[in-house]
Amino acid sequence: MHDTFYYIANWKMNMHFHQAISFCSQEYEQLINLSQLPRKQIVLCPSFPVLFSATQLFKESRISIGAQNCSEHKAGAYTGEVSAQSLNQAGVRFCIVGHSERRTLFCESNEQIAQKVLRLYEQKIVPILCVGESIEAYQNDQTKTVIQEQVISILEKIALIQYSLFSPRLLIAYEPVWAIGTGTIPDTSHIKTVFSLIKELIHQANISLEATLLYGGSVNETNSSVLHSIPWMQGFLIGGASTDFQMFEKIVLSK
Numbered sequence: 001m002h003d004t005f006y007y008i009a010n011w012k013m014n015m016h017f018h019q020a021i022s023f024c025s026q027e028y029e030q031l032i033n034l035s036q037l038p039r040k041q042i043v044l045c046p047s048f049p050v051l052f053s054a055t056q057l058f059k060e061s062r063i064s065i066g067a068q069n070c071s072e073h074k075a076g077a078y079t080g081e082v083s084a085q086s087l088n089q090a091g092v093r094f095c096i097v098g099h100s101e102r103r104t105l106f107c108e109s110n111e112q113i114a115q116k117v118l119r120l121y122e123q124k125i126v127p128i129l130c131v132g133e134s135i136e137a138y139q140n141d142q143t144k145t146v147i148q149e150q151v152i153s154i155l156e157k158i159a160l161i162q163y164s165l166f167s168p169r170l171l172i173a174y175e176p177v178w179a180i181g182t183g184t185i186p187d188t189s190h191i192k193t194v195f196s197l198i199k200e201l202i203h204q205a206n207i208s209l210e211a212t213l214l215y216g217g218s219v220n221e222t223n224s225s226v227l228h229s230i231p232w233m234q235g236f237l238i239g240g241a242s243t244d245f246q247m248f249e250k251i252v253l254s255k
């Protein structure tokens with residue numbers, strides 16, 4: 001598990017139903033070949049209507065399907081929401097939570113995101129928690145404060161459920177908001193500093209957690225090798241470049 005490198009394709013709302021289904025079916029053989037490479041885990045995260053078809057298509061393979069969001073509630077009168085239980089029943093094994101687009105455009109709070117993480121654990125779905133500072137926070141040297149708040153709020157919730165779970169898995173994707181979709185990535189030293197902060201926060205929380213650190217924000221086939229070389233780097237959350245199979249393949253093969 002520890003040396004597995006994750007390639008998580010976050011298709012956002014960039015691909016409509018037909019595009020996502022044809023990506024999965026047209027590139028099926030190549031995706032299967034990529035997924036069979038040692039120590040590589042591919043997770044495709046299409047929008048909700050595609051999830052079930054995708055889990056059926058890749059049922060017998062090493063490709064996993066992830067959702068882009070879930071409800072913080074278990075069930076009930078929440079029109080338009082999708083529960084972690086439904087995701088599990090549809091065959092979903094991973095779920096992105098706290099993406100900066102959800103935090104900013106849909107005003108999701110750290111508390112709501114923490115609740116989503118709990119709902120996912122109840123359904124044995126691995127959360128992919130996104131954290132990251134805005135450009136203003138970055139320029140004002142507030143990165144540490146923002147990351148601390150975002151990570152600690154989740155770790156505190158995980159601490160409460162420790163009695164019922166043995167070493168839950170958490171993928172933490174550091175995604176500086178100013179790097180998403182901009183073509184700009186931070187200095188490797190900045191990413192390394194944030195990674196070591198997150199590791200320290202997990203250590204201080206004194207909980208049993210199998211955490212994996214990822215980076216996201218303008219990952220592409222030209223910067224992936226340098227990103228690979230950052231200590232503790234165990235995967236990428238890839239937006240734009242994951243919607244083009246050739247680019248995605250180059251990223252998976254770069255190392």
Ligand code: PGA
Nearest residue numbers: 180181217218238239240
């Ligand atoms: P990007 O998006 O790769 O297009 O920058 C990453 C993300 O938002 O997860």
